[in-house]
Amino acid sequence: MQRELGIGYHAAWLLLQKLRLAMVRPGRDQDKLTGDIEVDESYLGGPTPGGKRGAAPKARWSSLRRRAQGLREELEAVEARSHAHPVVPDAKAQTLLDFVEGTCEQGSTIYTDGLIAYKNLPSRGFKHDANAVSKGNDPAHVVLPAVHRVASLVKRWLLGTHHGGIGAQHVEVYLDEFIFRFNRRQSNARGLLFYRLLQNAVVVKKLDYETLVWSRRGQAGKRRGPQPKPKAKRAPKGRAAMRAPGTS
Numbered sequence: 001m002q003r004e005l006g007i008g009y010h011a012a013w014l015l016l017q018k019l020r021l022a023m024v025r026p027g028r029d030q031d032k033l034t035g036d037i038e039v040d041e042s043y044l045g046g047p048t049p050g051g052k053r054g055a056a057p058k059a060r061w062s063s064l065r066r067r068a069q070g071l072r073e074e075l076e077a078v079e080a081r082s083h084a085h086p087v088v089p090d091a092k093a094q095t096l097l098d099f100v101e102g103t104c105e106q107g108s109t110i111y112t113d114g115l116i117a118y119k120n121l122p123s124r125g126f127k128h129d130a131n132a133v134s135k136g137n138d139p140a141h142v143v144l145p146a147v148h149r150v151a152s153l154v155k156r157w158l159l160g161t162h163h164g165g166i167g168a169q170h171v172e173v174y175l176d177e178f179i180f181r182f183n184r185r186q187s188n189a190r191g192l193l194f195y196r197l198l199q200n201a202v203v204v205k206k207l208d209y210e211t212l213v214w215s216r217r218g219q220a221g222k223r224r225g226p227q228p229k230p231k232a233k234r235a236p237k238g239r240a241a242m243r244a245p246g247t248s
Contacts, residue, residue, distance in 0.1 A: 014209050020173045022201035023180035034105040038144045039112050041091050042151040044158070044171060087172055093117035097124055111144060154178050 002012040088095050096117045100110060106125035112118045114132025121128040133140045141148040157178055158164060166174050184193055 010209065014212070017170070017173060017212055018207070019197065019201070020177045021207065022197055022204050024176050024204070025200060026203055032103060032105045034108050036109050036111065037104055038147040039096075039100055039104075039110055039118070040140070040144050040147045040151070041096075041115075042147075042155075044087075044155070045168065087175070091115075091117065093120065097121065100124065100126065113140060113143060150182070153182070 001007075001016065002009050005012065088099055093116075096115075097120060100118075100121065101124050104110065104126065107127070109127040109129055110118070110121055111129045111131070112121075114130055114134060118128065118130065131143045133143055136143070141152075154175065158166060158174065162174070180197075187193055
């Protein structure tokens with residue numbers, strides 16, 4: 001985009017980020033999944049240096065076992081139309097149950113693997129169908145096919161399209177772009193999709209560059225986003241190079 005529009009890198013990056021933010025339809029957070037829903041955990045990124053031993057990935061976006069620590073986690077709740085949801089900080093029972101309750105309608109049937117963290121789903125008003133992968137003959141992608149398909153596609157998209165070069169602080173914005181594209185993959189009206197994107201762009205909250213890179217998500221003071229390279233100091237030439245330090 002920088003080359004095509006003839007603008008600076010920072011301007012191109014900011015434009016893309018604003019378009020990604022506009023890909024979230026206003027009021028979408030109020031929509032909840034209903035019916036038969038698959039829920040599972042997936043990891044994005046590689047192992048954190050110094051973390052505990054676990055199942056280390058062979059590739060940067062490979063899935064890891066749930067026990068591997070020091071990694072950023074992502075949850076997807078998938079219905080027939082597919083739908084992904086925000087990154088969560090851990091895989092504790094309280095976190096996972098709150099995630100399901102916040103994204104799924106009560107009375108829905110939640111399909112999970114044998115993770116014990118989901119055992120209290122009935123107390124939250126859900127029907128729970130657990131299938132322990134470790135005790136069966138079918139692999140996880142057969143037991144929960146839809147959610148694993150989405151997880152595989154989003155990792156391949158991040159690695160193939162973005163070459164894995166996204167900052168962890170911006171991962172949800174990239175997931176929003178993936179959701180926008182994925183949920184409309186069968187649309188025959190491509191021009192209408194661009195029209196809807198422009199509609200969203202004029203009503204979403206406006207953010208400037210400084211807000212995105214300095215204080216996004218309430219973490220002020222931490223520089224985020226692409227940074228300009230510091231200018232290198234030029235070596236003195238001629239007589240100036242021969243002067244002793246501190247002399248005029």
